[in-house]
Amino acid sequence: MQRHRHLKNLFIFLVFLFLYLPIITLIVFSFNTSPLNILFEGFTLEWYGKLFSNTTLLEALKNTIIVSVVSTVISTFIGTLAAIGLQKYNFVGKNFINKLLYVPVVIPEIVLGISLLSVYTLLKLNLGLGTLIVSHIAFSIPFVIISVRTVLNSTNLQIEEAAHDLGANDFKTLTNVIIPEIMPGIVSGATLAFTLSLDDVIISYFTAGPGSNTLPLQIYAMIKTGITPDVNALTTLMILVIMTVLIISSLIQVRKMKKEYAR
Amino acid sequence: MKKVMVKLDNVKKDYEGKKIIKGISLDIYEGEFLTLLGPSGCGKTTLLRTISGLEKVSSGKIYIDGEDVTDVIPRKREVNTIFQNxxxxxxxxxxxxxxFGLKMKKVPKSEIKTRVKEVIELIQMEGFEDRKPSQLSGGQQQRVALARGIVNKPKVLLLDEPLSSLDMKLRKQMQVELKRIQKKMGITFIYVTHDQDEALSMSDRVAIINNGVIEQIDTPRKLYDAPKTKFVADFIGESNQFNAVVVSTQNDEATIKLEIDLEIKVKNNHYDVGERLTVIIRPEQFRLAREKDITNCFVVKTKEHIYSGSFTKVLGKVGKKEIEFIIYNDDDYTKNEEVKLKFSSDDIVILEENNEE
Structure with a gap:
């Protein structure tokens, strides 16, 4: 029994090591005096300073944030309403549309990227932030719909009738009852959309134009010339931001749960 | 004369070509506890939903408190529904x-607070105000659902099998509770159930619905003592039903022959010789017969004795016909293969066959 527990702990340790070793390496090398990510030669904050004077990188970061935020907001809005509509109404071709939703999910990104590019060329649109945002919205919507629909399916839909019965009109029923009731699905859909948009390379590669480089694209481009440790510094900062948000949100969760179970 | 609160005038409802409700007319009085009782799929829930407006009628009119609401949308009707789940x-x-209902009607916040507090006291849920439904037991959720309806002081409260998801003991408790709250608030209750005990114990009147029509609407007692159709006799309580034909009539007495080849004498109710009747005898209307009783005497071969405390239910046969009767355990009775039973012709119910169709 005892040996089994040790084996179990060892296994868990190895799994976490496998998951986090690359990230730790990255953070460590962001403080490295040598510009090569091979040997750790000494501690420095030089790269963090250089980062803030690297305008290309900062510009790419700005673009990434704009594209992710805008595309997440729009795709969450459209996806949520679409999921509710698909759940509520029956119409000809509903089944077909439901199946069609999975196509963008399973289709290789490279195919989606090329198709979007050919549409933009056909429409003679100039590639830039606009086309980038539209592309990100396009591939995010199915993920939002699927995630919202999962929650909708497990929701007691009689609450809608109950709301009407208690005097709520259609709009109030949607905003005061349905949306709050399916909020977990909306949040997870939005999170999914945001993370997908944040690190997308392939589709962005086809649909971005001059001056609309995103961070993943920029880093990808830098591989050819060699990655400098200021990229390490930037990603370390991003990890820091994400970790902070995660910790705060789980603290809020824990406090809420404690409050509810205290009674 | 009592005031009519809900009036249904020849309400019909078709759904995908199927007739769910086939023309129901019904007056429900102010402050009344009326139950719509029937087997599942008889149209009782659909009927309730036409009153709340969640279901549109195919034809016919619905009036609430004298006002024609047939085409009024649910949120504009002064009724509230308690849903099954x-x-x-x-x-x-x-x-x-x-x-929620008061907020949607834009009632001032301070008034909402006091009215909510009142009903929370009424349903005895003080101290639970800040809990979420998932933190409540089934019975508590039921009370909250009820409170959410009555706080709006609707003219009519519609209850769609509200107790069916609760366990037996809790259900009995909530039956008493519901009746208490209904009396206290004086709101008209229309209650849908398939549970006859529930219907009989709570209602002022019960409408028995079968196949989209009302078979009979009466007080619980009348439904049991004087069922008007075979279906009602069968649905409310237990009954032995016999096909019969009138053999001869004297002034105030008629001789009729039951399907089991037994002639009995009953009161003459303008019967014609040869007329077909249905005789309904409740299990408890049978009495043990002594040797000297000759008329209206059944000779039953017993098959099974089911002991139930104060009485024993006995299943037996007369010829090929199954019969059920009750022996009170203080009666002088020993288990027998054959037993003679009598009944009083005043107690039993006789339906004229043409009543049926």
């Missing part, structure tokens, strides 16, 4: 759930 808003606290 409660349909509470899981993201809202108990207090917010109950206050």
């Amino acid at each position: 409660f349909a509470l808003f899981s993201h809202m606290t108990v207090e917010k759930n109950i206050g």
Whole structure:
């Protein structure tokens, strides 16, 4: 029994090591005096300073944030309403549309990227932030719909009738009852959309134009010339931001749960 | 004369070509507890939903408090519904759930607070205001659902099998509770159930619905003592039903022959010789017969004795016909293969066959 527990702990340790070793390496090398990510030669904050004077990188970061935020907001809005509509109404071709939703999910990104590019060329649109945002919205919507629909399916839909019965009109029923009731699905859909948009390379590669480089694209481009440790510094900062948000949100969760179970 | 609160005038409802409700007319009085009772799929829930407006009628009229509401949308009707699965808003606290209807009607916040507090006291849920529905037991959720309806002081409260998801003991408790609250608030209750015990114990009147029509509407007692159709006799309580034909009539007495080849004498109710009748005898209307009783005497071969405390239910046969009767355990009775039974012709119910169709 005892040996089994040790084996179990060892296994868990190895799994976490496998998951986090690359990230730790990255953070460590962001403080490295040598510009090569091979040997750790000494501690420095030089790269963090250089980062803030690297305008290309900062510009790419700005673009990434704009594209992710805008595309997440729009795709969450459209996806949520679409999921509710698909759940509520029956119409000809509903089944077909439901199946069609999975196509963008399973289709290789490279195919989606090329198709979007050919549409933009056909429409003679100039590639830039606009086309980038539209592309990100396009591939995010199915993920939002699927995630919202999962929650909708497990929701007691009689609450809608109950709301009407208690005097709520259609709009109030949607905003005061349905949306709050399916909020977990909306949040997870939005999170999914945001993370997908944040690190997308392939589709962005086809649909971005001059001056609309995103961070993943920029880093990808830098591989050819060699990655400098200021990229390490930037990603370390991003990890820091994400970790902070995660910790705060789980603290809020824990406090809420404690409050509810205290009674 | 009591005031009519809900009036249904020849209400019909078709759904995908199927006739769910085939023309129901019904007056429900102010402050009444009326139950719509029937087997599943008889149209009782659909009928309730036409009153709330959640279902549109195919034809016919619905009046609430004298006003024609046939084409009025649900939220404009002064009725509230208690749903079978409660349909509470899981993201809202108990207090917010109950206050939702008032908030939608733009009642001032301070008034919402006092009215919500009142009903929380009424349903005895003080101290639970800030809980979410998922933190409540089934019975408590039921109370909150009820409170969410009555806080709006609707003219009519519609209850769609509200107790069916509760366990037996809790259900009995809630029956008493419901009746108490209904009396106290004086709201007209229209209650849908398939549980005859529930219907009989709570209602002022019960409408027995079968196949989209009302078979009979009466007080619980009348339904049991004087059923008007075979279906009602069968649905309410237990009954032995016999096909019979009138053999001869004297002035106030008629001789009729039951399907089991037994002639009995009953009161003459303008019967014609040869007329077909249905005789209904409740299990408890049979009495043990002594040797000297000759008329109206059944000779029953017993098959099974089911002991039930104060009485024993006996299943037996007369010829090929199954019969059920009750022996009170203080009666002088020993288990027998054959037993003679009598009944009083005053107690039993006789339906004229043409009543049926």
